[in-house]
Amino acid sequence: MPDPGKRPFNRPRPGAPRPPRPGGSNALPSRPTYAPRQRTSAPPPIGSEEWPTPWAQLKYITFNPAIFPNMVGATSPDATAGDLVNVYAKTGEPFGAGFLNPRAKVPLRVLYHGRSHFTEADLDASLLAAIRLRRDLLKLDATGQAYRVVHSDADSLSGLIVDRYADTLSIDVTNLGIWRRLSRWLPLMHAELGTKHHIIHVDPDIGLMENIRMADVPEAKDPAPAFVRFTENGIRYGVDFSTGHKTGFFCDQRDNRHRLGQWAQGRVLDLCCYTGGFSLSAKLKAGCEDVTGVDLDEKAIAQAKQNANYNQTRINFIHSDAFTWLRQMIKNGEQWDTVVLDPPKLIHRRDAQEEGIFKYRDLNALALQVVKPGGLFVTFSCSGLINTEDFEELVIGTAHRHSKKLQVLDRTGPGADHPVMSNCPESRYLKALWTRVI
Secondary structure, three states, X not given: OOOOOOOEOOOOOOOOOOOOOOOOOOOOOOOOOOOOOOOOOOOOOOOXXXXXXXXXXXXXXOOOOEEOHHHEEEEOOOOOOOOEEEEEOOOOOEEEEEEEOOOOOOOEEEEEXXXXXXXXXXXXXXXXXXXXXXXXHOOHHHOEXXXXXXXXXXXXXXXXXXXXEOOEEEEXXXXXXXXXXXXHHHHHHHHHHOOOEEEEEOOHHHHHHHOOOOOOOOOOOOOOOOXXXXXEOOEEEEEEOOOOEOOOOOHHHHHHHHHHHHHOOOOEEEEOOOOOHHHHHHHHHOOOOOEEEEEOOHHHHHHHXXXXXXXXXXXXXXXXXXXXXXXXXXXXXXXXXXXXXXXXXXXXXXXXXXXXXXXXHHHHHHHHOOEEEEEEEEEEEOOOOOOHHHHHHHHHHHHHHOOOOEEEEEEEOOOOOOOOOOOOHHHOOOEEEEEEEX
């Protein structure tokens, strides 16, 4: 089911940013010619004339990578949007380095904490480290052709998301500092990963806030295909970049799909199934014959059916709203041995948290009522604004209100290719609770 908080993943609309061309010089593209929004800046502190430029100074110490406007003090006169700047503490001590963009809602994104001088070569090294983590330590090429290559702040590359699908890279950019270096990084990524194509997405709203305006950069000579086929744990999938969400496919559920292929049994229901990943795992890996997938997104259901065809199997995919469909199934007295509930993000803003929590309670309550006694119930949340403990309490409380107990078997999240950096715990968004309904 699509995440209503996200725009559909597609190629940039007319007037939106266009991707840099791969290859060419290692030099950065020219800086944007816009006039940055004026921000009152503190006068340069005493002694700053000795600091390597460009630089920015913090008013307060924080190790979170996102530095908001009220936390940024003085900046050097030569510092411009998209620059890699040296970051200094209020005391004048070296603190780290990061991307500066005075126009943005988050004007400073700290990529490195330490006293050593951090350079463009160190940025390149961060990119290579992210790739080699997946390739050499996690050995993800052995499990399939789809995984996350770069995970933004968790790889010290704030604003860069890269997913691999066979020989194509799907790239999401959310800040100007990343955008300015992308032309240099594209050939580096392709050389390390052995890929050939790339599709780059910049959300129009984010592009406007960050002032990413490089429409004069020509398209790559070898454009990426709009549709790519790949395998994951032996199952064949397709991703349509013109209709898919986020980077086209939910790589973060790879390990959970594999787990379901080991634990699913009997009659299986996959709610908010999107393009059928859990349904296919239950059918092809667990050997379950009666599998049903339900999703409101008509295009996702069409792709799910196509994915089943790729694997020469049949699954009952239904285009319907999960809330409405479940209420009808409860009236009909239908029940399943295995139920998977993987809804889209239901909490989008802090001021709408109560509404989102109500939806989670309602949907989990409906799903629990169609699980057979002793059946497997797997429920997910991808809302970063509800933590693991609160989500678990919500699900258990909902079960108890319906006179059911849950035997908790495991608590999981995304795969290791979606790590969480200790100074950015809010990026731990995906939560899964594996239970038996008693």
